[in-house]
Amino acid sequence: MRESVTAFVARSIADQQLASFRGLPQNWSSFFAETDTSRTQQGQEKIMDRTLYAALIGAAGGLVVWLLNWFWLLYSDHKTGVRVRTMLSIELEENLTALRVFLSAAENHVTLPASPLGNVQLGDQLAIAPLPTWKHDVWDRLVASIPSALGEHKIMEVHQVHVDLEELTRLKMSSRGVSSGHVWCDNFKTQINALLQRGNPLKK
Numbered sequence: 346m347r348e349s350v351t352a353f354v355a356r357s358i359a360d361q362q363l364a365s366f367r368g369l370p371q372n373w374s375s376f377f378a379e380t381d382t383s384r385t386q387q388g389q390e391k392i393m394d395r396t397l398y399a400a401l402i403g404a405a406g407g408l409v410v411w412l413l414n415w416f417w418l419l420y421s422d423h424k425t426g427v428r429v430r431t432m433l434s435i436e437l438e439e440n441l442t443a444l445r446v447f448l449s450a451a452e453n454h455v456t457l458p459a460s461p462l463g464n465v466q467l468g469d470q471l472a473i474a475p476l477p478t479w480k481h482d483v484w485d486r487l488v489a490s491i492p493s494a495l496g497e498h499k500i501m502e503v504h505q506v507h508v509d510l511e512e513l514t515r516l517k518m519s520s521r522g523v524s525s526g527h528v529w530c531d532n533f534k535t536q537i538n539a540l541l542q543r544g545n546p547l548k549k
Contacts, residue, residue: 468530
C-alpha cells in the first residue's frame with residue numbers, strides 16, 4: 346500500500362513537470378535568439394537616444410556660441426561707431442571754431458560798425474586776413490567706417506560742411522585784396538554766416 350502511494354505521488358509530480366515543459370518553446374535556440382535580438386534592439390534604441398540627445402546638446406551649444414559672438418560683434422560695431430562719430434565731431438568743431446576766430450578777428454578791426462564804412466572795413470579785413478587751414482584728415486581716413494557710424498542724412502550734412510569750407514578757400518583765392526569789391530565781400534560773409542549758423546551737425 347505504501348509503495349502504491351509513493352508511485353502515485355511520483356506519477357503526479359512527473360505529470361506536472363511534463364505539463365509545465367509543454368508550455369515552453371520547443372526550439373530553445375530560437376527562443377534564446379529572439380531574446381538576444383530583443384535585447385540588442387533595446388540597446389540600439391538607447392544608443393540612438395543618447396546620440397540624438399548629445400547632438401541636440403551640441404547644436405544648442407553651437408547656437409549659444411553663435412548668438413554670443415553675434416551680440417559681441419553688434420556691441421563692438423556700436424562702440425566703434427560711437428568713437429568714429431566723436432572723432433568726426435571733434436574735427437568739425439575745430440574747423441568751425443577756427444572760422445569763428447577768423448570772423449571775430451576781422452570784426453575787431455572795424456572801427457565804424459553799423460555804417461557803410463564799417464562794411465568796407467570788414468570786407469577789407471576778410472579779403473586780406475589768411476583763412477585757417479581746414480582739417481579733413483579724420484573725414485578722409487575714416488571714410489570706410491563712416492557708413493556704419495552715421496546715417497545717410499548725417500553723412501550728407503557732414504560732407505556739406507567740408508565742401509563749404511573748401512568753397513570758402515576757393516572764394517578767398519579769388520579775392521583781389523582790398524579792391525575785391527562789395528559783391529565779393531557780401532558773398533564771402535554769407536558763406537561764413539551760413540556755415541556758422543548751421544553749426545556742427547553731429548551735435549544736433
